[in-house]
Amino acid sequence: MPRMPTVKDVAEYAGVSVGTVSRVLSGEAAVKPALREKVNEAISALGYRPNVTARALRTSRTDVIGLIVPDITNPFFSQLAASVERAALERGHSLMLASSHDDRGAEESHVLAFLDRSVRGVIVVASSDGPGLPLETTVPIISLDRRFGAFPLVSTNHTQAAALIADHLYELGHRHIAYIAGPPDTEAGRMRKEGFVRRIGRLGKKGEPVELEIAYGKFDYESGERIARDLLSRSPQDRPTAIAAASDQQAIGALRTARDLKIDVPRKLSVTGFDDISLANLVVPRLTTIRQPADMLARRAVGLLLEEPSSTDDEMVDGSLIVRGSSGPCPQPKPDTPRHRN
Structure with missing residues (x-):
C-alpha cells in the first residue's frame, strides 16, 4: 500500500513551510493568496487528505x-x-x-x-x-x-431595499397599494414593512397621497394567495392597483390568485416581491422583486x-431592484366610473 502524503510532503511540494500549510488547512485568513493557491495545488496533486480527527483533538x-x-x-x-x-x-x-x-x-x-x-x-x-x-x-x-x-x-438592508419597491410603484403611478407584510416577530418582516411604509408616506407628502392597505402573513405562498384573494375579490374600482409583498413566495401566491380571478398582470394589477428566488424568473409574468445578494x-x-x-x-448589504414583467403603469379608470368603498 503506498504511503499517504503528509503535511510535510505538501509543504515540500509547494515550496512553503509546514506552518503555512497548517494555516491554510485551518482556514486562517492571514495567508497570502499566492501561497494559499500553491498549497491547494499541492494538496490536489498529492491527493492529501487531512486527518480531521487528529486536528480536532489538537485544536478542539x-x-x-x-x-x-x-x-x-x-x-x-x-x-x-x-x-x-x-x-x-x-x-x-x-x-x-x-x-x-x-x-x-x-x-x-x-x-x-x-x-x-x-x-x-x-x-x-x-x-x-x-x-x-x-x-x-x-x-x-x-x-x-x-x-x-x-x-x-x-x-440585506431590508429598510433600504423595501423603499426601492415603494419608489418603483409610485413612479408607475400607483396610488392605491396593498402591502403584504411578513411576520412581525421577525426583524426582517418589521424592517421591510417599515421601509416600505415610511417611503410611501414621504412620497405622499411630497406629491399625490397614497391609499395604503397592510395585511400580515407568513413569508409563504399560502399567505400571499389568501390575502390577495381578500383584496382582489372586490370590484375593480375598490381593489388596489398594486400589491407589494414582503417575500417572493407571497408575491407568487398573489400572482396565482390574480390568474384564478382572471386579473391581467401587469395591465390591471402590479405585483412585486422580495428575495429574488430562482422561481421569480420562471413564473409568468416574471416577478419584479428585490434581489438579496x-x-x-x-x-x-x-x-x-x-x-x-x-x-x-x-x-x-444593500439590496437591488430587479424590474421584470409583473409591474407596470397604473391602469387608468374608465371615465365616469364611481369608486365605492364599504
Missing part, C-alpha cells in the same frame, strides 16, 4: 461550520445555504446543515448540538426574534438574514465567523 475544533435555517424547503433559505456552503469550501471548510422548522426550541437544540461537535463556528438564520440562549462559548456565532439573540447580524451575504458571514469577531456590530 473541526473544519466544519454549522448552519441552521428555519425551513430548508423555503427557496431563499435553500439558495442561501448553497451560498454558505460554497463560501465555506472556498475557505477550506465543510458545512453541516440543520433546519429548525420554524421552531425556536429546535433551533436552540441545534446550536447546542453543533457546539458539542466542536464545530469551527455556527451561522444561524433565526426562526423569530428573541433573547436567544445565554451562551458562554468561545465558538463564534453569527446571525444571518434574521437576528439570533445578541450575536452579530449579516443581512445571497453569495455576498454568505461570504461575509463565513469570513466574519473565521475571523472570530470580537465586535457585535451588524453588517448590512
Whole structure:
C-alpha cells in the first residue's frame, strides 16, 4: 500500500513551510493568496487528505461550520445555504446543515448540538426574534438574514431595499397599494414593512397621497394567495392597483390568485416581491422583486465567523431592484366610473 502524503510532503511540494500549510488547512485568513493557491495545488496533486480527527483533538475544533435555517424547503433559505456552503469550501471548510422548522426550541437544540461537535463556528438564520440562549462559548456565532439573540447580524438592508419597491410603484403611478407584510416577530418582516411604509408616506407628502392597505402573513405562498384573494375579490374600482409583498413566495401566491380571478398582470394589477428566488424568473409574468445578494451575504458571514469577531456590530448589504414583467403603469379608470368603498 503506498504511503499517504503528509503535511510535510505538501509543504515540500509547494515550496512553503509546514506552518503555512497548517494555516491554510485551518482556514486562517492571514495567508497570502499566492501561497494559499500553491498549497491547494499541492494538496490536489498529492491527493492529501487531512486527518480531521487528529486536528480536532489538537485544536478542539473541526473544519466544519454549522448552519441552521428555519425551513430548508423555503427557496431563499435553500439558495442561501448553497451560498454558505460554497463560501465555506472556498475557505477550506465543510458545512453541516440543520433546519429548525420554524421552531425556536429546535433551533436552540441545534446550536447546542453543533457546539458539542466542536464545530469551527455556527451561522444561524433565526426562526423569530428573541433573547436567544445565554451562551458562554468561545465558538463564534453569527446571525444571518434574521437576528439570533445578541450575536452579530449579516443581512440585506431590508429598510433600504423595501423603499426601492415603494419608489418603483409610485413612479408607475400607483396610488392605491396593498402591502403584504411578513411576520412581525421577525426583524426582517418589521424592517421591510417599515421601509416600505415610511417611503410611501414621504412620497405622499411630497406629491399625490397614497391609499395604503397592510395585511400580515407568513413569508409563504399560502399567505400571499389568501390575502390577495381578500383584496382582489372586490370590484375593480375598490381593489388596489398594486400589491407589494414582503417575500417572493407571497408575491407568487398573489400572482396565482390574480390568474384564478382572471386579473391581467401587469395591465390591471402590479405585483412585486422580495428575495429574488430562482422561481421569480420562471413564473409568468416574471416577478419584479428585490434581489438579496445571497453569495455576498454568505461570504461575509463565513469570513466574519473565521475571523472570530470580537465586535457585535451588524453588517448590512444593500439590496437591488430587479424590474421584470409583473409591474407596470397604473391602469387608468374608465371615465365616469364611481369608486365605492364599504
